[in-house]
Amino acid sequence: MGGPVKLNGVVIFAFVAPSGENGVGVRVSTDDWERLGLFPGQQVRVEGNSVSGNFLLASTAEEPPLVWLRFRPLTSRIAS
Numbered sequence: 001m002g003g004p005v006k007l008n009g010v011v012i013f014a015f016v017a018p019s020g021e022n023g024v025g026v027r028v029s030t031d032d033w034e035r036l037g038l039f040p041g042q043q044v045r046v047e048g049n050s051v052s053g054n055f056l057l058a059s060t061a062e063e064p065p066l067v068w069l070r071f072r073p074l075t076s077r078i079a080s
Helices: 030-036
Strands: 002-007 010-019 023-029 043-047 052-063 066-073
Touching: 002 023, 010 030, 023 030, 023 052, 030 052, 030 066
Parallel strands: none
Antiparallel strands: 002 010, 002 043, 010 023, 023 066, 043 052, 052 066
């Protein structure tokens, strides 16, 4: 769903989509991507209509003029 999304406190217009096991994908413009200064491996606070929480920025896929950000939850998996 497209609309205002807050990434680490910065409000941008982005598209948010579920991605795998509780992960989330966020599509942003390349201009917003450069302005945000994020990098893979960084912990990011994501707040939007369908998601709110702290995530790990797992990967990015640049497809100018857009960038897909793939976030994974900050939970650990412990073998039982």
